[in-house]
Each structure stands twice: as structure tokens, then as C-alpha cells.
Amino acid sequence: MHPQTDDRCERIRQLARLAGRSDARVPGGHVAFGHADVDAALGGGLGRGQLHELFAASADDPAGAAGFAAMLCQRLGGTCVWLREARAERRLQLFGPGLSAIGLDPAKLFLGVLPDADAVLRAGADVLRCPDVGVAVIELWRNPRNLGLTATRRFQLATEASGVTALLLRMEAEPSASAAATRWAVRSVASRALEGNAPGRPAFELELLKHRGGGRGRWRLEWDRESASFRDLERAALSGVVVSVPADRPLADVLPIRKAG
Amino acid sequence: MLVATERNARRLTAACPQAREQGLAPGMTPADALARVPGLCVDEADPAADTRLLLRLSDMALRWSPIVQPDPPDGLLIDISGCTHLFGGEDALAADATALLGRHLSVRHTIASTPSAAHALARFPVSAASEEQAIRCLPVAALGLPPEAETALRRAGLKLVGDLADRPTAPLSARFGKQAALALDRLLGRADHRLSPRRPLPALQFARRFAEPIAHVDSVLGAVDGLAMKAARVLEQRHQGGRSFAISLCRSDGEMRELALETGQPTRDPALLQRLLRERVEALSDPLDPGFGFDLIRFAVAATEPLESVQADLQARGKQGEALSALIDRLSVRHGRERIRRLLPVDSHVPERAVRSVPALDDGQAAAWPLPPPGEPPLRPICLLDPPEPIEVLAEVPDAPPRRFRWRGVSHIVTRAEGPERIAAPWWQKASEGRPTRDYYRVEDEAGRRFWLFRRGLHEREAGHPSWFIHGQFA
Structure with missing residues (x-):
């Protein structure tokens, strides 16, 4: 074929891709939450190689949103790079044993503690261009000046090219225009009590605020570390699931009375 | 005076x-x-200030040779073997050194075949045809012995080193001490005397000297690239790659600027080094100040590791993980190596010590993280407050979980609680030594937030009124 024609064909294909981007076609496939309703609303799950925005629904519950991001990292898999401001790390430091208690192996995590929001955004753009990264968590507090449609669009283009999934974690922030594929509000809710009225597994109220070409919704989920998936909080309470059965260990190890406390 | x-x-x-x-x-x-x-x-x-000055001067002297040993109180020993050609001969190097150091100090220098001879001849100048004769003409004071031994030598009529040189060593050391014999042997070159350089020697070092100082940053970087290319060729022959690189830019007025680069994986790719160097220069908090220009640039490969040569991959796809280590290198260079970190587990019950955060570029075995107990909800919070913040708590004594607590001015009513999980100081540290026992409680408030609280001190055993703290937040 004539080289010029070849170029033109490529250009047309490129334009077609750009035009067709608003269709819910996700190049990297979906990662299911494990919760049927959420997955149905998302058309299969969270899109890999896309930008997702997670908001802490209340200002005094940053740990809930951080935990939810860590759980998504675990589900998405691969190396995780978590970028945050030094201010945030001084205030609430990410705790290795806590990550491991959620099921995310801290050995797979790189932590970038950067001086300010601009540095986080710049480093974020670098991380999203690296195809070896699985998930990049970009944690920003309040509403940084340079985080707008342009910055998020740049992120979104970088994730589509490299296949890295980006989680934009927003604390104490108000949603504004962005190019993210989905936008969520995360709030911790009362867990299902264990025996002795002990706090149970992490439980969240998850609100889908925006989904490109999809619906909205609000669900209550519970995170189960053993199966590394979410399940419905109310349904789990009805069915009385207390512990999930591990595949590699005898049941008797798991079922007896809790020793903690 | x-x-x-x-x-x-x-x-x-x-x-x-x-x-x-x-x-x-x-x-x-x-x-x-x-x-x-x-x-x-x-x-x-002010001897301390003198020492500091001497150390600064010895850093400056790295311009002439990588092997520099400060010789307190007032000397520098520089091993210039193999370095003179850069300056056009021994005399030119000495002239360069006296010119630079002589701006604010009075300088005397000697070039001799042993460090001891150079040390002595610089302090006791004698004129003689050859180095050997000059050493023989030195007074015994040049041996640098304690005053008693020196007086004893003088009393014995031995005034010059030459008087001692031909005598057998054994009687000398019997009468004037072993030190005298050793000093004499070193001065005469009979005993080995090695310099211990102040800085560890780099594995490889390349230098380039310019006829005219260059001041433009781009030309400086270009010159460094040239040196990096040379280093890469040598490293390839040796099947090695560099892990850390040091670039010293010597200004014509004697000041020196050092730039260090580190990589997570051994490398000898000049293109990668060029990129890292540019990032490093861009990230400098105070820009590269060339002053009157740089007239000497050194490129040192400080640490090397084996690196087999690889055949160029025909399918341009890089090896898995290479892009990641390049990313970590780049972020570490641009933002500072301390800012890109990894978390390593530490075997400690004290929560704030159970994790160590190290720069991602550091070596270190990635020890496996202990697995959480199966079937349990998370027993450790995802976010830790360090240091723990004091809270006001309403709880039954002695060790019931809190009913309500107030943190940062907000009141929380506890609906679920579990505890205590007692974490005491190690047995070799007593509670009275400022490390009281902590009783940890996992609590959940009416809004569904989960916290990690602890009571510091046992009621009436370690503290009259134990204080309460919040140490973390669960997801």
C-alpha cells in the first residue's frame, strides 16, 4: 500500500477511535466487584485502564475512602503506586499492617510522598504512562487549583494508552468537572456485628455519582478479605454468612470461637 | 597570633x-x-574550625586526585599517581594546586615518592639534588616523633636523618622505640605507608579538563554525556552496570558542585543516564551556578554490580518490570530519593514500629508480610495517627471499652467495641520507664466509622488516671 494512504487510514482509524470513545467500550476489560447489582450498573465492573474518581463522602472519614481504594487495588491486582501529599501522610499515615489486614500486600505497593498537590499531579502523569503499573492511586486533599478538566483528561488519555487503572482519591473535596469514567462517593457505615458486639468487616455505602453512558445507584457493601470481593451488606446479614469458607484450610480452623479480645 | x-x-x-x-x-x-x-x-x-576547614579543602582537592587524605593539623596528602597527565605534568598540577589553594592561604607543597617523605619535605624544606639526598639532609624533627625521643636522638649526636639511615634498625628501635624505627623506614621508603582516602574510591572514574572554563549548562551536560558514554563502554567490557554515579563539577575558582544519581537496577545505558541527569539538574533547588565556569568535570561510577550484556530485543517490547524500575528511578531523581518509598515489615508488637518505610531505591530483601489471622475483620487500622492524639473518653474503670469519646472537638458515641488487646512494652523495658502498657480497643461509632483507641497505663497500677488516645482509623 502507498505509505501516504497508509498514514491516512491510520488517521481515520484514530479519529474513529476518538469519536467512539464515549461508547462504553473499555479496552482493558472490566474487573467485577463481586456484587451483582453494582456490576450490572457498570456493565461488568470497574473498567481497567480508565480513570475513576473516589470521593470521601464526609470530611471526617478519609480512612473509609482510603480503605475502599486499597480494596479496589487488591481486586485490580498488579503493582500499586500510591501518590499523596506530605501533609496527608503526616496527618494519616498509610499503615502497612492495616493494608495487609485488608488483603492488599504492602510489598506490591510503592508510596510516593510528595511536597504538594502539583507534584502529585505531575508524578501521577508519569506513573500513568508506565505500562508495568497495575493501579495508580492519586490522593488529593481539598480542591487543588490545577486539578480540572484538562488534568483529568490528560490522565484519562494516559491510562487508555498504558492500560494502568487510575483511582483519583479525593478527600474533603467537592466534585467538579472531570474526565473520569466513573465517580463514586464512599461512606463507612455500621458493620455487621460479630459476637460480643465487636465491629465486623469493613462496610461501606457506595454511591455511583456518574458513569459514562450508564446509570447511577446506591449500595451497601461489605468487604470480605478471604474471597477478596464485595458482597451486599443486607443480604449477607439475612443469609447469616459469618465467615467465608477458605479453600485451602480445614473448616475447623476457621469456625471456632474468635480468639481476639 | x-x-x-x-x-x-x-x-x-x-x-x-x-x-x-x-x-x-x-x-x-x-x-x-x-x-x-x-x-x-x-x-x-579553634581546632574544630581548623579541622572543618581541612576537610573542606580535602574535598576541594578531589579535583586533583580521588585519593586524598587530610593530614591534620595543617596538611593534605594527595596521591597523584596517574592523575598528572590531566594537568600536563607534575609541575603543572602543583602550580594549579598552589594557585587555587594559595588564594586565601599560604601553601607549601612537595611531590615525593612516599607520603612520609612528602609530609617531611613540605615542612622542612631542604635543597638537594635528589629526593634521597634531601631526605638524608632532613633534621630528625622531620620524623615526627614525640619530644622525648627527639631529644634523646639529639643527645646521642644524631641530628640528621642521614645519620640514622645507615645504622642497623634493631639497636635504634631498642634505644629510641619502635616508633622511631618505623618512622625512619617510612621516610626512607623501606616500609609501606598507604593513604586512607577520605572518600571511598569509585570503581571507575573519568575526567575531562577544559582549556577554557565552560559556563553554559547545556555544554556542561553535553560534556558529562561524553564521559558517561566512555564509562558505559568500559562497563560493558567488564560486564558490569553502575548503581550509583557521582558527577563532580569543579569550578575554576576551586568550588566544587557534586551531583549524585542512583538507579534501582544496575545500568550502563548512556541515554538513561542522560535523562536522569537532566531530571536531576532540573530538580535542583538552587540552580547550577557556574560562576566563572567549570574547568574540570569528573564522572565517577561509585558502585557497580554485575550486568550481563543483553542482545537487543527484536520485538521492541521491553522486559517485564524494566519500565517499572525506570519509573521508580525517574520519580526518585525528580522528586528526591526519600520521597518514593516502600513499606517493609518489622517484627515488633509496638504498632508504630511494626513497619519501616524505606526509599524504594534502597536494596533490601522484601520480607514477606505476616498474613492476617483468617476469618477476622481487620485488626489493624489502615491509617495510623503518628503520634497518637489524646482524646476525652467516658469509660467504666478499670478496663471496660469506651462508651463515648471526643476527638478534635467532635463527640462520638460508641455502638460496637472489642477489646482490650493488650500491648505491653518489651519485658526488658519497665512500664515505669515511660513505656506504660497500652490496652487497645476497636470501636465503631453510630455513624459507622471505625477507630482504634488505646488506654495508656493500667488503672491504678501504672497510672492513677490513665489517659486515652486515638491511634488510627479503620476502613
């Missing part, structure tokens, strides 16, 4: 040339000196 207190007496320790002409010498009392020369300017000696 400098004065210091020695053995409870004030003595002069140093005198300037003018003062020496007036007959003053170190060892006199200040009263004597003032009586001879009224209006004398006397200052307190």
Missing part, C-alpha cells in the same frame, strides 16, 4: 610570619609575647 590552653597554661599555638620576625614562637606565654610586642593581636585557637 593564636592562643590556646594547654596543660592549664595559656600558650601561643601559632604565629603569623610578621610575629615570627619579631621573635615570637609557638610555646610562649601570651604575657611574654605581649611584653615583647605591645599591641599584639591575639585570638583564641
